[in-house]
Amino acid sequence: MPFTITQDTTAEPEYAARCVSGDESECGAASGTHHTPRPVEEWQRKHTQETGHRRYRRNFGDYAVLQPRSDIAGLVPPAGGTT
Template structure:
């Protein structure tokens, strides 16, 4: 005879706003290219304006026009009731 195992899980609420104690990070990667992407990256910056300046500078140097932008924020998960 087999044994039965029960697991209980908690409901979690994730707040939509970012954690006020951490800074968001922004990153851009140049994806311009026919055969392959350029791949130049801004690295992590902490303001949208700083990211725009990096994109503008890279575009001015290379004439590349396509970028993938990523925004990361730390959010809080709050445990709720067990179910």
Template sequence: MTSKTFRFREYGVNPDETAAPAYQAVCVTGEEADCGADSKDQPDEEALTRWMAEHTSSTGHNRFRRARWDYATVEPGAWQ
């Protein structure tokens, strides 16, 4: 039988302050299937709100799944 040694190391996940976040929405309006219209990455919440308002205005759809995407780094050490 072969023995193996595993070395455990703690890693910290930290926000990457050098990268700007992105905002995204997907239209989930629909009874049998979601519309699926995708805002793609928007630079800020204001741009995302504008995209959702324009989509609602042109389609009548008013239900969205929203996300704020940010960046992180993983480094050896304790969690912050």
């Protein structure tokens, strides 16, 4: 059955960054998780100003919802049914 995948608008996305600068080992300092990218970017700027570190691993997470495609006639089963 064909599905459409969309971002779940009932759940907020998550943004985070971790400093991976360092020759022998990574710094490892982390921004924490936020629901918008702005606080993460500000944390990166501040960390760079304080340490000179300029390499970060950024993470973005969200939730996805799969919905049966209703635009294909005859392929969407009734609730609890299958095709």
